[in-house]
Amino acid sequence: xxxxxxxxxxxxxxxxxxxxxxxxxxxxxxxxxxxxxxxxxxxxxxxxxxxxxxxxxxxxxxxxxxxxxxxxxxxxxxxxxxxxxxxxxxxxxxxxxxxxxxxxxxxxxxxxxxxxxxxxxxxxxxxxxxxxxxxxxxxxxxxxxxxxxxxxxxxxxxxxxxxxxxxxxxxxxxxxxxxxxxxxxxxxxxxxxxxxxxxxxxxxxxxxxxxxxxxxxxxxxxxxxxxxxxxxxxxxxxxxxxxxxxxxxxxxxxxxxxxxxxxxxxxxxxxxxxxxxxxxxxxxxxxxxxxxxxxxxxxxxxxxxxxxxxxxxxxxxx
Numbered sequence: 001x002x003x004x005x006x007x008x009x010x011x012x013x014x015x016x017x018x019x020x021x022x023x024x025x026x027x028x029x030x031x032x033x034x035x036x037x038x039x040x041x042x043x044x045x046x047x048x049x050x051x052x053x054x055x056x057x058x059x060x061x062x063x064x065x066x067x068x069x070x071x072x073x074x075x076x077x078x079x080x081x082x083x084x085x086x087x088x089x090x091x092x093x094x095x096x097x098x099x100x101x102x103x104x105x106x107x108x109x110x111x112x113x114x115x116x117x118x119x120x121x122x123x124x125x126x127x128x129x130x131x132x133x134x135x136x137x138x139x140x141x142x143x144x145x146x147x148x149x150x151x152x153x154x155x156x157x158x159x160x161x162x163x164x165x166x167x168x169x170x171x172x173x174x175x176x177x178x179x180x181x182x183x184x185x186x187x188x189x190x191x192x193x194x195x196x197x198x199x200x201x202x203x204x205x206x207x208x209x210x211x212x213x214x215x216x217x218x219x220x221x222x223x224x225x226x227x228x229x230x231x232x233x234x235x236x237x238x239x240x241x242x243x244x245x246x247x248x249x250x251x252x253x254x255x256x257x258x259x260x261x262x263x264x265x266x267x268x269x270x271x272x273x274x275x276x277x278x279x280x281x282x283x284x285x286x287x288x289x290x291x292x293x294x295x296x297x298x299x300x301x302x303x304x305x306x307x308x309x310x311x312x313x314x315x316x317x318x
Contacts, residue, residue, distance in 0.1 A: 090160025190274030
């Protein structure tokens with residue numbers, strides 16, 4: 001009996017020691033798991049912080065390069081060179097209009113000029129388009145430099161259109177912008193179609209929309225089609241869509257009653273007003289409505305993608 005009692009006590013003590021050992025092991029495992037999770041969290045934070053610093057460095061580098069490019073673009077020498085290219089672009093464009101006399105013909109000349117001179121000067125060819133770009137790129141810190149570029153381009157465009165029309169008149173080719181209609185119809189036609197034309201050009205040259213670095217040929221074709229439909233839509237009312245073309249061509253034809261009707265002086269003012277105000281109005285629509293919407297959409301997409309990456313990272317660390 002005594003031996004049986006001793007054996008039972010020995011078994012009980014052995015079981016108690018086993019329980020204590022198992023409890024100690026579980027506690028050790030918990031502490032190890034906690035330390036491992038802490039280490040993994042620290043490593044993930046370090047990786048994320050490195051990514052954030054890397055992104056901030058990239059954004060700073062891109063901002064610095066953009067500032068350097070902007071400074072070089074507003075340099076007097078570069079502005080003068082670009083203005084010369086813009087002069088020849090406007091000259092060839094106005095010459096093609098006067099020589100062809102048909103929108104179906106000179107629209108292909110516009111496409112060719114846009115493809116050739118686009119990388120050199122932007123290929124604005126139009127004071128209303130240059131005004132849209134000035135307002136789109138407007139910044140309080142460099143508005144004077146932008147204004148200088150605006151004046152350089154306007155002078156080049158008006159001179160180019162003048163000499164192009166003058167060259168065409170040597171071959172007895174005279175172009176005329178039809179604005180022989182009621183003044184408010186003239187204004188609305190130029191306001192609408194010039195504004196849409198400027199809107200499309202800014203859309204394809206915006207960094208926010210993502211078309212700036214896309215296929216230049218396809219962009220130029222779409223812009224040329226917009227000009228084609230705008231000129232055809234307003235051909236019976238007023239279809240200049242270009243202040244330089246409208247003013248210079250009518251000055252060249254001054255005194256010729258075939259091309260210069262009695263009510264042209266009044267309609268010429270409303271035509272130019274419609275072109276300028278239309279380009280400003282549609283630029284404001286793009287900048288404060290379309291572009292802001294695209295920005296918000298891209299920010300939400302980037303936020304969702306970053307959250308998905310974080311989730312994937314956490315799952316991979318488990």
